[in-house]
Amino acid sequence: MSTLAAFRDGALAIRRAWHLRTSVAAVSLSIAAFAPLVFGDSRLADFAGGLYLALAATGLAFTVGVGGLPSLAQGAFVASGAVVSARLLQAGAPTLVAAPLGAATGAASAALVGLLFVRLPRAGIAAATWIVAWLVATGLESLGWFFGGSEGLVVTAGPSPAGHYELALALTALAGLGFAALARSPLGLGLAAARDREAAAAACGIPVHRLRITAFAVSGAAAGLAGALAVELAGVGDPSQYGPYLSFKLFVVVLIGGAVAPLGATAGVIVLAILSVAADAIGSIENVAHARSHALLAAIMLLGVVSLGWDGVVRPARRRFASGDAHTRARDPRGLAAHGVTKSYGRVRAADGVSLTLEPGTVTVLVGPNGSGKTTLLRLLAGAVPPDAGTIEPAGVARTLQATAVFPSLTALEHLLATAPRRDGGFVRSLLATPKARAEEAGVVTVARAKLEEARIPPDSQASELSIAEQRLLMVLTAAATEATTLLLDEPSAGTSVAEASRVTDLLGALRREGRAILVVEHNVRVVEPVADRVLRLESGRIVEDAR
Numbered sequence: 279m280s281t282l283a284a285f286r287d288g289a290l291a292i293r294r295a296w297h298l299r300t301s302v303a304a305v306s307l308s309i310a311a312f313a314p315l316v317f318g319d320s321r322l323a324d325f326a327g328g329l330y331l332a333l334a335a336t337g338l339a340f341t342v343g344v345g346g347l348p349s350l351a352q353g354a355f356v357a358s359g360a361v362v363s364a365r366l367l368q369a370g371a372p373t374l375v376a377a378p379l380g381a382a383t384g385a386a387s388a389a390l391v392g393l394l395f396v397r398l399p400r401a402g403i404a405a406a407t408w409i410v411a412w413l414v415a416t417g418l419e420s421l422g423w424f425f426g427g428s429e430g431l432v433v434t435a436g437p438s439p440a441g442h443y444e445l446a447l448a449l450t451a452l453a454g455l456g457f458a459a460l461a462r463s464p465l466g467l468g469l470a471a472a473r474d475r476e477a478a479a480a481a482c483g484i485p486v487h488r489l490r491i492t493a494f495a496v497s498g499a500a501a502g503l504a505g506a507l508a509v510e511l512a513g514v515g516d517p518s519q520y521g522p523y524l525s526f527k528l529f530v531v532v533l534i535g536g537a538v539a540p541l542g543a544t545a546g547v548i549v550l551a552i553l554s555v556a557a558d559a560i561g562s563i564e565n566v567a568h569a570r571s572h573a574l575l576a577a578i579m580l581l582g583v584v585s586l587g588w589d590g591v592v593r594p595a596r597r598r599f600a601s602g603d604a605h606t607r608a609r610d611p612r613g614l615a616a617h618g619v620t621k622s623y624g625r626v627r628a629a630d631g632v633s634l635t636l637e638p639g640t641v642t643v644l645v646g647p648n649g650s651g652k653t654t655l656l657r658l659l660a661g662a663v664p665p666d667a668g669t670i671e672p673a674g675v676a677r678t679l680q681a682t683a684v685f686p687s688l689t690a691l692e693h694l695l696a697t698a699p700r701r702d703g704g705f706v707r708s709l710l711a712t713p714k715a716r717a718e719e720a721g722v723v724t725v726a727r728a729k730l731e732e733a734r735i736p737p738d739s740q741a742s743e744l745s746i747a748e749q750r751l752l753m754v755l756t757a758a759a760t761e762a763t764t765l766l767l768d769e770p771s772a773g774t775s776v777a778e779a780s781r782v783t784d785l786l787g788a789l790r791r792e793g794r795a796i797l798v799v800e801h802n803v804r805v806v807e808p809v810a811d812r813v814l815r816l817e818s819g820r821i822v823e824d825a826r
Contacts, residue, residue: 482677
């Protein structure tokens with residue numbers, strides 16, 4: 279692709295994604311860029327500090343909003359970037375060196391925290407990250423020989439307040455664009471799926487824990503960069519500025535502004551600034567100390583958010599996806615083979631020496647009474663639980679859950695895009711929206727739309743608004759979008775009428791013709807009988823007969 283063609287395609291992509299909110303944001307940014315012509319240095323320094331706060335909050339919004347992870351340690355990542363940058367600046371390093379290394383430190387610190395805690399339930403993540411914020415604050419105050427003690431780390435002057443303001447404005451705008459790009463990328467859609475239903479996302483092959491660690495690293499990079507530049511703006515790294523209250527304030531800003539909107543965090547900072555002025559006015563009238571009035575304000579705001587269930591000042595716009603040339607992908611012809619697989623829970627043998635082979639291009643149906651071990655066998659074959667004995671030859675596997683488990687915040691199209699593999703859809707390519715990444719994404723969108731239309735599911739419908747039958751079909755299509763060679767389907771026709779069940783039969787037939795190896799657990803055998811090659815019966819964890 280030529281450079282001119284790449285620019286032309288990029289311009290068309292921007293035009294398709296442009297809407298009224300984009301126009302308002304662009305006009306506001308243009309007006310804000312002229313602030314140095316109106317305000318003095320002291321006011322510009324305050325504005326720059328607020329924008330650096332918005333930069334850190336935008337990074338946090340990606341973790342909190344898109345990832346659904348209540349991180350309360352963002353202030354600690356700001357501190358890590360500030361300390362590293364201050365030390366480098368003291369050693370004579372230029373801003374172009376100190377700021378990126380501060381961002382890298384923030385990213386590494388956040389990734390470590392994510393690695394340690396993303397497997398916890400959400401309440402556990404909130405508690406663990408809050409403790410991290412306290413530990414970092416205590417360390418900053420205790421290790422005075424390194425962090426400067428009560429006097430802080432004094433750094434040499436860098437850009438003027440006007441220069442910092444323009445830099446902060448540009449970085450905040452870029453952070454919003456990066457947020458939007460990542461939210462609609464495989465990373466963002468995978469995080470959103472895991473946020474809605476973690477078990478269903480994992481069953482479809484989405485690497486939930488890896489994506490969440492990446493989300494922490496993204497938020498940490500923004501925080502570290504903000505801290506690195508803010509410490510140069512202030513001219514001193516004051517340990518008292520990086521206490522747990524900073525993490526709390528950033529979290530409040532995200533919730534107030536809107537955690538799932540690219541400019542939500544910036545809007546939250548603006549709201550906070552307006553209310554802070556009001557708090558100062560009230561404090562002066564009532565003779566209340568400045569610090570106390572601000573802490574009281576933040577507490578009242580958070581209480582309002584929690585009690586009212588407010589979604590924020592800025593609501594997210596619907597994501598738009600361009601179509602393009604579809605590309606077929608070669609599929610591994612292997613099926614799946616299990617030999618002597620055994621699994622016990624106490625005295626109960628859920629799987630007792632099960633051996634079976636799933637050949638490509640075949641549909642195998644597994645029947646049996648409740649409690650016979652059918653779902654456990656599916657989990658064993660999918661690798662969700664390890665067997666006590668026996669072997670399972672590796673294969674690309676995706677499965678659906680027994681319960682209806684779509685991702686309610688995603689559209690039907692986004693379901694398939696969340697699990698479809700990409701060759702050129704890596705993190706950096708998605709963030710920069712490179713020509714190759716855009717072209718591949720457009721091809722994936724075309725294929726996904728075609729699959730949904732074949733199944734008679736509206737691509738742009740919210741998954742939560744579909745009928746139960748359509749949701750069950752969508753679960754199968756989402757698993758199939760992974761390009762897995764083997765599909766393990768747990769009661770795909772559950773809750774469907776006779777007429778609706780025929781759509782399941784048609785879909786299974788289409789997947790078989792694609793060369794998939796399919797194992798279906800189904801109580802209503804009549805649904806799958808027209809496409810079944812084998813019907814196996816499971817009793818007490820053992821395959822007792824071929825029931826065909």
